[in-house]
Structures are given as C-alpha cells and as structure tokens.
Amino acid sequence: MPASCSPGIDWWPGLPVVKRTAGFRRFRMINLDSGVKKQMVAEKIKNFIGLFSWSLILIIMLILLRPLPSWAQTKILENTVYQADNLVVSLFPKLPLQGQAVIVSISCRQASPVPRQLVLLGKKFKIVAVDEGEYKAVCAVPLNAPLGSQQLGIDLADATVVEIPLTILAGNYGEEHLHLPAEMVNPTKVAHLMQIKNDRIRLRQIYGSSKAVIRFSQPFIRPLKSTIITPFGRRRFLNETPKSPHGGIDLRGKTGTPVPAAAGGKVAFSGKLYYSGNAVIIDHGLDVFSLYLHLDTLSVAEGDQVNQGQVIGKLGSTGRVTGPHLHWGIKINGIFVDPLEFINESRLLLQPVGEE
Numbered sequence: 001m002p003a004s005c006s007p008g009i010d011w012w013p014g015l016p017v018v019k020r021t022a023g024f025r026r027f028r029m030i031n032l033d034s035g036v037k038k039q040m041v042a043e044k045i046k047n048f049i050g051l052f053s054w055s056l057i058l059i060i061m062l063i064l065l066r067p068l069p070s071w072a073q074t075k076i077l078e079n080t081v082y083q084a085d086n087l088v089v090s091l092f093p094k095l096p097l098q099g100q101a102v103i104v105s106i107s108c109r110q111a112s113p114v115p116r117q118l119v120l121l122g123k124k125f126k127i128v129a130v131d132e133g134e135y136k137a138v139c140a141v142p143l144n145a146p147l148g149s150q151q152l153g154i155d156l157a158d159a160t161v162v163e164i165p166l167t168i169l170a171g172n173y174g175e176e177h178l179h180l181p182a183e184m185v186n187p188t189k190v191a192h193l194m195q196i197k198n199d200r201i202r203l204r205q206i207y208g209s210s211k212a213v214i215r216f217s218q219p220f221i222r223p224l225k226s227t228i229i230t231p232f233g234r235r236r237f238l239n240e241t242p243k244s245p246h247g248g249i250d251l252r253g254k255t256g257t258p259v260p261a262a263a264g265g266k267v268a269f270s271g272k273l274y275y276s277g278n279a280v281i282i283d284h285g286l287d288v289f290s291l292y293l294h295l296d297t298l299s300v301a302e303g304d305q306v307n308q309g310q311v312i313g314k315l316g317s318t319g320r321v322t323g324p325h326l327h328w329g330i331k332i333n334g335i336f337v338d339p340l341e342f343i344n345e346s347r348l349l350l351q352p353v354g355e356e
C-alpha cells in the first residue's frame with residue numbers, strides 16, 4: 001500500500017485505484033477500461049458470496065448451539081411409526097428413558113397374522129385387541145436396562161417376528177442416603193424373615209394374575225397433589241448399604257388423608273406387607289399395577305372393582321418409613337416405571353389406534 005495514500009482514496013490489493021465520494025460510502029471508479037471493470041464486478045460478487053456463505057454457516061451454528069425450543073423437544077417425543085409388510089406400528093415415546101413405559105399401537109391389514117405378544121429385553125408383554133385389526137400394548141424399560149439400540153419384537157400368530165428398533169436413553173435419577181433402624185434394613189428375626197418370604201410369594205401370585213384387558217377408562221391421575229418428597233428412580237443407600245432404586249414417588253401428607261385410586265381397576269391386594277406396611281395394589285389390566293404403600297388404614301378388599309378417585313385407604317406411616325407419606329408406584333410386568341410419566345402415557349392406551 002502506498003505510504004502517500006491520501007484521505008478519501010482507498011487502495012485494494014490487486015485492484016485499480018478507486019475514489020470515494022466525500023461524505024458517502026460510495027465508490028466511483030476512475031479511468032478504468034471495461035475489462036478491469038468486469039474483473040472488479042466479478043471480484044465483488046465473489047466477495048459477497050464468500051461473506052454470504054460465512055454468515056449462513058454462522059447462523060446455522062447459532063441455531064444448532066442454542067437450546068431446543070419447546071416444539072422441537074415435543075417432536076422428539078412424538079410417535080414413531082414403522083411399517084412392516086401388513087403392520088403399522090407406532091411407539092410412544094420415541095426415545096424412552098430407563099424406567100419409562102412405552103405405549104405400542106399396532107394396526108394390521110387383513111392379510112397380516114395376528115400379533116400375539118411383544119418382547120423387549122427378554123421380557124414378554126401382553127397385547128390387547130381394541131378394535132378390528134387394531135391392538136395396544138404397554139412395555140416397560142427397566143431402570144437398569146442396557147442403553148442404546150435395542151429391538152422390540154412383535155411375535156405374530158404365524159410364528160414370525162417383526163423387529164422394531166428402539167433406542168433407550170439413560171435415566172439420571174440421582175441418589176439418596178437414608179438411616180433407619182438396623183432390623184428394618186437387614187432383618188434377622190425369624191418372624192420377620194418368614195413374613196418377607198411370604199410377602200414375596202404372595203406378590204408374585206398377584207403380579208402374575210393380570211389379564212390382556214384394559215380395566216380403566218380414564219387416563220391415570222396423581223392420587224395426591226402434594227409435594228414429592230422422594231422422586232422416582234433414586235438409587236438408595238440405607239445405612240450406607242446400596243438397595244434397589246426408589247420404585248415410585250413419595251408424596252407428602254398427614255396421617256389420615258384419604259388416598260384415591262389413580263385409575264379404575266380391580267383390587268389385587270389389600271393387606272399388610274413387611275416393608276410396605278398397609279398396602280393396596282390395583283390391577284389395571286395388561287400387567288399394569290398401581291401401588292399405594294405405608295397406608296394407615298385400608299378401605300377396600302381384594303377383588304373389589306374401584307373407580308378412578310375412589311378412596312382406597314388413608315395415608316399413614318406403616319412399614320419401612322421415616323414418617324407419614326404416600327408411596328405411589330406403577331409396576332408394569334414386574335418393572336417399576338416413572339408414575340408421573342405414565343400419567344401422560346396412559347392416555348394413549350385409551351385412544352383409537354392412529355389418533356395418538
């Protein structure tokens with residue numbers, strides 16, 4: 001660049017001298033032949049394209065780096081629809097977390113063999129026909145399920161299997177440390193050990209008794225609106241010994257508070273358990289059970305049909321607890337799932353296939 005470059009004169013490397021009109025950022029070319037003018041125009045276009053490309057890359061990067069807007073997050077949870085031969089299968093949510101239920105809707109053309117059961121991570125799940133050629137099922141992803149790509153199998157009546165890819169994401173639920181009387185954490189008394197063994201046998205019978213029907217007609221509700229003292233899935237250390245993760249939510253409440261059923265169903269258990277205290281377990285069909293633990297008193301008997309909102313007992317502090325609260329849980333085919341998520345998902349079990 002020439003050192004004598006005077007104010008008002010710009011000099012661009014490789015380009016002829018141009019004169020800037022005083023007071024305006026406009027450039028006027030002087031003494032240039034048409035070839036040079038064309039070269040300058042081409043250079044300007046090239047510069048403009050370069051600048052435009054960089055701006056575009058910058059805008060795209062900004063869009064990618066900023067948090068997803070709510071509509072984008074909802075998109076991730078939308079149903080995934082798979083078509084295989086004569087089957088249309090939709091899953092909700094698309095990317096389930098460990099400790100979450102997955103609602104499966106299946107629509108079959110007439111030529112398709114009837115779907116019999118689902119298989120996820122070696123567990124078999126019931127299927128219910130909700131209309132002609134339309135089926136529903138609910139699977140559960142265990143809290144300790146392997147992460148990443150898995151297969152959801154649909155066993156058909158002709159002994160063939162349709163496999164659907166399902167990606168499982170990590171559920172990060174945190175951990176908590178509790179201190180309780182030693183006998184409650186690791187019982188040693190014979191009477192207690194006998195009761196625990198009997199409870200286990202009884203509960204196995206109960207959880208094995210569900211049928212391929214949907215026993216509720218309204219989506220699940222949270223039984224109490226009160227504060228959650230302990231959320232679902234927390235890894236627990238009782239007296240610093242690692243125990244099973246928290247299989248439900250603990251809801252705050254005073255002893256004697258009426259506890260309503262989260263959805264309609266049949267009372268599968270109403271009685272006393274060593275760890276759970278006075279408990280009610282409702283069978284909602286399709287291996288879906290809701291649990292109400294540590295109750296003070298029980299208001300229903302085994303075999304009773306209950307409606308949503310019907311009082312099944314009073315809140316209390318029986319069993320292995322540190323104070324009064326309601327432990328509310330959802331167990332699907334032996335697997336605890338996040339009950340709050342299931343409230344939202346249960347709605348899809350009731351909607352016609354294709355309208356979720």
Ligand SMILES: [Zn+2]
Pocket residue numbers: 230246248249250327328
């Ligand atoms: Zn609890």
